Amino acid sequence: MHEGCSGVAVVTSGVPLWLQDGPWSRALRSFLQQWQGTKVVRSCGTDQASQRTHRSSLADAGFEVTESRVDYCDELDLEQVVGGV
Secondary structure (H helix, E strand, O other): OEOEOOOOOOEEOOEEHHHOOOHHHHHHHHHHHHHHOOOOOOOOOOOHHHHHHHHHHHHHOOOOOOOOOOOOOOOOOHHHHHHHO
16 A cells, blocks of 8 residues: 555545544554554545646647546445455
8 A cells, every 4th residue: 555556445535545534544544554564655546636647647648538437425344444455
């Protein structure tokens, strides 16, 4: 997680669960930082600012950029949260 993301992340409003500002997120971030031995700071590029940068970079390289988005809400159990991290 500190080097980028692989797999699926639990993301809300473009912010991964471990970077959000809530009691569960702070506890998860603390655990991950202790486990990884480093500060967890990456957002996987899902936030709006990163997405703008990616679109701009692709367009500057000559690619035609389109955006597709899927939004949904769901309740997650512990296994889904752990699997998403």
